[in-house]
Amino acid sequence: MQSELDTPTIVSDVPEISREEFRRRLNDASLTILDVLPAESYAAGHIPRALSLPLHSIASNAPELLPDRSVEIIVYCGKFT
């Protein structure tokens, strides 16, 4: 987590998914769900079907985990930051 706590960078143009749509499409196989929380958190509990990809390992592991770059991806962490 490299973010400076004092200067939070708010990126406003990040596309979002609503909870309702997420719920509805939870079993939609074309949707890839990524849990970017630490691995310990993933082990304790995660949204069904989610893959574990902790934030610090994204750069190194994402290409291997998700070879197809056009796939639809939903990312979540602990809560809105």
Place this chain on the structure above:
Amino acid sequence: MAQQAVALLHNLGYSNVRDYRGGLADWVDSGGPLESATGEASASDLATPIGPALAVSQDGLAGRGPARISRGRRGNDAIPGFVERLSTFQLFVIWIGAVLLSGFGYWLGALVGEHGLVEGGVPVGASLRGLGSALYFSFVTATSVGYGDIVPVGFARVIAVVEAVAALVVFGAVVAKLISHRQDELVHEIHRVTFDERLDRVQSNLHVVITELLSLTAICEGSTMPSQRLAARLDSAVLLFQGELRTTHDLLYQPRLLVEEGALASILANLSSALEVLAELLACLPVDFSRSQPMEIALGNLIRLAGDICGNCVPHDYTPRLVFWMDRIQVTSRRIR
């Protein structure tokens, strides 16, 4: 954090990435299902709220109140789903109902002749007295006592067989239910006690770590001790520290577990000051001080774990006091080199 992740993925060439803003906190609060590492779903349907129902209330009781654990514990494989949903009392009512219904069955059998009950060679009539005998026979059959003073003939035999089997199964379910309820209580109690003890241990270990680090800092500033011995003591303190930090870290990232506020505040405050003392101590150490391999690894873990702790990234809304300490831990972790 998720926004950073989205940005990172964008840079890697992923074009269709969206952020679920509410994160795990929103998911759990709105009753979404969760999976744990073992792959078991802890809530079977979306309609069952698991978050608020099971989350521990922060009742504002500061200090040493009981830390309650909430887990999505449900499902005993020995009992099928529909029995699971019934209460013990409901099951018992079903049993009684089945017995009474069968009793009427035997009595009605007497109306058709040759298909009812026979007592001492004489057919039981379709009178009120006959109804009493039929109900009596039904209970004797259902409890598999079978005195044999009254026997079924004709079609009544079929009812008797079905009733005996059904009553046995339902009664078994009643007994199983009573026992499993007691077991659930016990398991819950054991969880609670071990959890309390674990928290106590974290607190006392952190205290040891702080004391040890402080005395090492004093020694370092006076430099009266051979650096070899100092290194050994520092090693053990850092390893202990790392272990307790990991426990706290994992505790905070349990989506369904809320620790009682007073206990958590004290742990977080201790963690924060331990980190500060450690940063000071490391800054005081001479330049030629060589860190051991395990110590380097432990320090690396420490920085990573502490860096993960912040009020905004854990999957719960904590009180401002707790958020303050979490943020403080993250900020302090950056001072450790």
